[in-house]
Amino acid sequence: MVEAKQKLEELDAVLNALAHPARRHILLVVWFRGGEMTAGEIAGRFGCTWPTTSRHLKILVAAGLLKVEKRGRTRFYKVDIAKFNSVKEWFQWFDKKPSSARTSKK
Amino acid sequence: MVEAKQKLEELDAVLNALAHPARRHILLVVWFRGGEMTAGEIAGRFGCTWPTTSRHLKILVAAGLLKVEKRGRTRFYKVDIAKFNSVKEWFQWFDKKPSSARTSKK
Protein backbone atom coordinates (compact mmCIF):
# COMPACT_ATOMS: atom_id res chain seq x y z
CA MET A 1 0.00 0.00 0.00
CA VAL A 2 2.02 2.90 -1.31
CA GLU A 3 -0.86 5.33 -0.96
CA ALA A 4 -0.79 5.67 2.81
CA LYS A 5 2.81 6.74 2.87
CA GLN A 6 2.16 9.23 0.13
CA LYS A 7 -0.72 10.72 2.06
CA LEU A 8 1.44 11.13 5.13
CA GLU A 9 4.07 12.95 3.12
CA GLU A 10 1.43 15.17 1.63
CA LEU A 11 0.07 16.04 5.06
CA ASP A 12 3.55 16.75 6.29
CA ALA A 13 4.31 19.04 3.36
CA VAL A 14 1.04 20.93 3.78
CA LEU A 15 1.40 21.42 7.52
CA ASN A 16 4.98 22.51 7.18
CA ALA A 17 4.03 24.96 4.46
CA LEU A 18 1.26 26.39 6.63
CA ALA A 19 3.51 26.62 9.66
CA HIS A 20 5.09 29.88 8.55
CA PRO A 21 3.10 33.11 8.85
CA ALA A 22 4.55 34.60 5.67
CA ARG A 23 3.29 31.62 3.70
CA ARG A 24 -0.18 31.79 5.20
CA HIS A 25 -0.19 35.46 4.36
CA ILE A 26 0.76 34.76 0.77
CA LEU A 27 -2.08 32.27 0.38
CA LEU A 28 -4.61 34.74 1.74
CA VAL A 29 -3.41 37.61 -0.41
CA VAL A 30 -3.37 35.55 -3.59
CA TRP A 31 -6.78 34.16 -2.77
CA PHE A 32 -8.40 37.53 -2.16
CA ARG A 33 -6.64 39.06 -5.07
CA GLY A 34 -8.81 36.80 -7.18
CA GLY A 35 -6.84 33.62 -6.95
CA GLU A 36 -4.11 34.56 -9.35
CA MET A 37 -1.10 36.83 -8.97
CA THR A 38 2.33 37.17 -10.45
CA ALA A 39 5.40 36.53 -8.34
CA GLY A 40 6.26 40.21 -8.62
CA GLU A 41 2.91 41.37 -7.26
CA ILE A 42 3.23 38.94 -4.39
CA ALA A 43 6.79 39.93 -3.59
CA GLY A 44 5.87 43.60 -3.71
CA ARG A 45 3.37 43.15 -0.92
CA PHE A 46 5.69 41.66 1.67
CA GLY A 47 8.32 42.89 4.02
CA CYS A 48 10.88 40.42 2.82
CA THR A 49 12.93 40.48 -0.34
CA TRP A 50 12.09 38.87 -3.64
CA PRO A 51 14.36 35.88 -3.25
CA THR A 52 12.91 35.15 0.17
CA THR A 53 9.38 35.37 -1.16
CA SER A 54 10.40 33.24 -4.10
CA ARG A 55 11.50 30.51 -1.73
CA HIS A 56 8.23 30.66 0.17
CA LEU A 57 6.41 30.34 -3.12
CA LYS A 58 8.43 27.29 -4.01
CA ILE A 59 7.56 25.63 -0.72
CA LEU A 60 3.88 26.37 -1.25
CA VAL A 61 4.02 24.97 -4.76
CA ALA A 62 5.83 21.85 -3.53
CA ALA A 63 3.07 21.33 -0.98
CA GLY A 64 0.47 21.68 -3.72
CA LEU A 65 -1.12 24.76 -2.16
CA LEU A 66 -0.16 26.99 -5.04
CA LYS A 67 -0.18 26.17 -8.69
CA VAL A 68 2.13 28.06 -10.98
CA GLU A 69 1.75 28.79 -14.65
CA LYS A 70 4.41 30.44 -16.70
CA ARG A 71 3.19 32.76 -19.41
CA GLY A 72 5.91 34.60 -21.18
CA ARG A 73 8.44 35.77 -18.68
CA THR A 74 6.03 36.10 -15.79
CA ARG A 75 4.75 33.40 -13.51
CA PHE A 76 1.18 33.36 -12.32
CA TYR A 77 0.41 31.79 -9.00
CA LYS A 78 -2.98 30.46 -8.10
CA VAL A 79 -4.23 29.05 -4.82
CA ASP A 80 -5.36 25.44 -4.85
CA ILE A 81 -7.29 24.65 -1.70
CA ALA A 82 -7.66 20.96 -2.51
CA LYS A 83 -4.70 20.08 -0.34
CA PHE A 84 -6.36 21.56 2.71
CA ASN A 85 -8.22 18.29 2.71
CA SER A 86 -5.22 16.33 3.90
CA VAL A 87 -5.36 18.39 7.08
CA LYS A 88 -9.13 18.20 7.36
CA GLU A 89 -8.98 14.45 6.94
CA TRP A 90 -6.34 14.18 9.60
CA PHE A 91 -8.59 16.12 11.95
CA GLN A 92 -11.30 13.58 11.33
CA TRP A 93 -9.41 10.96 13.29
CA PHE A 94 -10.47 12.95 16.28
CA ASP A 95 -14.14 12.90 15.38
CA LYS A 96 -14.30 9.16 15.35
CA LYS A 97 -13.61 8.34 18.97
CA PRO A 98 -14.75 10.32 21.97
CA SER A 99 -11.93 11.27 24.28
CA SER A 100 -13.96 10.08 27.25
CA ALA A 101 -13.09 6.40 26.73
CA ARG A 102 -11.06 4.86 29.52
CA THR A 103 -7.96 2.73 29.76
CA SER A 104 -9.26 -0.76 30.32
CA LYS A 105 -6.54 -2.12 32.58
CA LYS A 106 -6.07 -0.60 35.99
CA MET B 1 -8.90 44.88 19.25
CA VAL B 2 -6.50 42.68 21.13
CA GLU B 3 -8.41 39.56 20.25
CA ALA B 4 -7.36 39.35 16.65
CA LYS B 5 -3.68 39.31 17.49
CA GLN B 6 -4.26 36.66 20.10
CA LYS B 7 -6.07 34.49 17.59
CA LEU B 8 -3.20 34.80 15.17
CA GLU B 9 -0.74 33.71 17.80
CA GLU B 10 -2.94 30.79 18.70
CA LEU B 11 -3.14 29.71 15.08
CA ASP B 12 0.59 30.01 14.76
CA ALA B 13 1.21 27.92 17.85
CA VAL B 14 -1.21 25.23 16.73
CA LEU B 15 0.15 24.98 13.21
CA ASN B 16 3.71 24.90 14.43
CA ALA B 17 2.86 22.20 16.93
CA LEU B 18 1.19 20.13 14.21
CA ALA B 19 4.08 20.60 11.83
CA HIS B 20 6.18 17.87 13.41
CA PRO B 21 5.28 14.22 12.75
CA ALA B 22 6.25 13.10 16.25
CA ARG B 23 3.80 15.56 17.75
CA ARG B 24 0.98 14.50 15.45
CA HIS B 25 1.78 10.94 16.39
CA ILE B 26 1.60 11.76 20.09
CA LEU B 27 -1.81 13.37 19.69
CA LEU B 28 -3.16 10.35 17.84
CA VAL B 29 -1.78 7.85 20.32
CA VAL B 30 -3.09 9.73 23.34
CA TRP B 31 -6.45 10.17 21.68
CA PHE B 32 -6.90 6.52 20.81
CA ARG B 33 -5.55 5.44 24.13
CA GLY B 34 -8.70 6.96 25.56
CA GLY B 35 -7.66 10.55 25.67
CA GLU B 36 -5.44 10.33 28.71
CA MET B 37 -1.93 8.96 29.15
CA THR B 38 1.01 9.54 31.44
CA ALA B 39 4.19 11.07 30.11
CA GLY B 40 5.94 7.76 30.73
CA GLU B 41 3.47 5.77 28.67
CA ILE B 42 3.81 8.26 25.87
CA ALA B 43 7.60 8.34 25.99
CA GLY B 44 7.73 4.54 26.02
CA ARG B 45 5.95 4.36 22.70
CA PHE B 46 8.32 6.52 20.69
CA GLY B 47 11.68 6.13 19.10
CA CYS B 48 13.12 9.16 20.76
CA THR B 49 14.27 9.59 24.32
CA TRP B 50 12.24 10.81 27.28
CA PRO B 51 13.60 14.34 27.31
CA THR B 52 12.90 14.73 23.61
CA THR B 53 9.35 13.49 24.05
CA SER B 54 8.98 15.74 27.07
CA ARG B 55 9.84 18.72 24.93
CA HIS B 56 7.30 17.73 22.29
CA LEU B 57 4.71 17.44 25.05
CA LYS B 58 5.53 20.90 26.27
CA ILE B 59 5.07 22.36 22.82
CA LEU B 60 1.71 20.61 22.48
CA VAL B 61 0.61 21.90 25.87
CA ALA B 62 1.73 25.42 24.99
CA ALA B 63 -0.36 25.24 21.83
CA GLY B 64 -3.35 24.10 23.89
CA LEU B 65 -3.61 20.78 22.10
CA LEU B 66 -2.79 18.78 25.22
CA LYS B 67 -3.92 19.47 28.72
CA VAL B 68 -1.81 18.21 31.57
CA GLU B 69 -2.87 17.30 35.06
CA LYS B 70 -0.42 16.38 37.76
CA ARG B 71 -1.59 13.72 40.16
CA GLY B 72 1.03 12.64 42.63
CA ARG B 73 4.31 12.30 40.86
CA THR B 74 2.88 11.40 37.47
CA ARG B 75 1.49 13.73 34.85
CA PHE B 76 -1.57 12.82 32.84
CA TYR B 77 -1.91 14.23 29.38
CA LYS B 78 -5.22 14.60 27.64
CA VAL B 79 -5.98 15.70 24.10
CA ASP B 80 -8.02 18.87 23.70
CA ILE B 81 -9.25 19.19 20.17
CA ALA B 82 -10.82 22.61 20.72
CA LYS B 83 -7.79 24.34 19.29
CA PHE B 84 -8.18 22.54 16.00
CA ASN B 85 -10.81 25.19 15.44
CA SER B 86 -8.27 27.93 14.95
CA VAL B 87 -7.06 26.02 11.91
CA LYS B 88 -10.54 25.18 10.72
CA GLU B 89 -11.54 28.80 11.03
CA TRP B 90 -8.52 29.89 9.06
CA PHE B 91 -9.49 27.47 6.30
CA GLN B 92 -12.87 29.15 6.17
CA TRP B 93 -11.36 32.27 4.63
CA PHE B 94 -11.05 30.15 1.55
CA ASP B 95 -14.69 29.16 1.52
CA LYS B 96 -15.88 32.72 1.38
CA LYS B 97 -14.58 33.85 -1.96
CA PRO B 98 -14.36 31.74 -5.10
CA SER B 99 -10.88 31.71 -6.60
CA SER B 100 -12.35 32.51 -10.00
CA ALA B 101 -12.76 36.25 -9.29
CA ARG B 102 -10.62 38.49 -11.45
CA THR B 103 -8.29 41.41 -10.86
CA SER B 104 -10.33 44.45 -11.68
CA LYS B 105 -7.62 46.65 -13.17
CA LYS B 106 -5.95 45.60 -16.32
Next chain:
DNA sequence: ACATTATTTAGCCATTTCGCTAAATAATCG
Protein backbone atom coordinates in the same frame (compact mmCIF):
# COMPACT_ATOMS: atom_id res chain seq x y z
C1' DA C 1 16.41 10.67 56.09
C1' DC C 2 17.26 7.84 51.95
C1' DA C 3 16.16 5.35 47.92
C1' DT C 4 13.11 5.01 44.14
C1' DT C 5 10.09 6.55 40.56
C1' DA C 6 8.33 10.00 37.27
C1' DT C 7 9.45 13.62 34.68
C1' DT C 8 11.71 17.89 33.52
C1' DT C 9 15.60 21.10 32.84
C1' DA C 10 20.22 22.16 31.25
C1' DG C 11 23.45 22.10 27.96
C1' DC C 12 25.60 20.41 23.73
C1' DC C 13 25.79 19.51 18.76
C1' DA C 14 24.03 18.76 14.02
C1' DT C 15 20.65 20.11 10.85
C1' DT C 16 17.21 22.97 8.98
C1' DT C 17 15.08 27.30 8.25
C1' DC C 18 14.92 31.92 6.90
C1' DG C 19 16.61 36.30 6.08
C1' DC C 20 19.86 38.74 3.10
C1' DT C 21 22.91 40.22 -1.24
C1' DA C 22 24.86 39.14 -5.56
C1' DA C 23 24.78 36.59 -9.67
C1' DA C 24 22.32 33.75 -13.07
C1' DT C 25 18.60 32.53 -16.23
C1' DA C 26 14.91 33.37 -19.45
C1' DA C 27 11.78 35.92 -22.25
C1' DT C 28 10.86 40.15 -24.66
C1' DC C 29 11.92 44.69 -26.87
C1' DG C 30 14.55 47.79 -29.76
Next chain:
DNA sequence: CGATTATTTAGCGAAATGGCTAAATAATGT
Protein backbone atom coordinates in the same frame (compact mmCIF):
# COMPACT_ATOMS: atom_id res chain seq x y z
C1' DC D 1 22.62 41.17 -30.56
C1' DG D 2 22.28 44.04 -26.36
C1' DA D 3 19.16 46.02 -22.93
C1' DT D 4 15.35 45.38 -20.00
C1' DT D 5 12.11 42.90 -17.20
C1' DA D 6 10.67 38.99 -14.30
C1' DT D 7 12.09 35.72 -11.44
C1' DT D 8 15.14 32.20 -9.64
C1' DT D 9 19.46 30.16 -7.93
C1' DA D 10 23.71 30.37 -5.21
C1' DG D 11 25.73 31.07 -1.15
C1' DC D 12 26.27 33.12 3.38
C1' DG D 13 25.24 33.90 8.32
C1' DA D 14 22.04 34.00 12.24
C1' DA D 15 18.55 31.78 14.58
C1' DA D 16 15.45 27.98 15.53
C1' DT D 17 14.64 23.06 15.86
C1' DG D 18 15.28 18.53 17.38
C1' DG D 19 18.07 14.88 18.87
C1' DC D 20 21.07 13.28 22.70
C1' DT D 21 23.25 12.60 27.67
C1' DA D 22 23.64 14.06 32.27
C1' DA D 23 21.86 16.39 36.12
C1' DA D 24 17.96 18.32 38.70
C1' DT D 25 13.40 18.33 40.79
C1' DA D 26 9.45 16.41 43.07
C1' DA D 27 6.54 12.98 45.13
C1' DT D 28 6.28 8.50 47.33
C1' DG D 29 7.71 4.33 49.85
C1' DT D 30 10.72 2.25 53.62
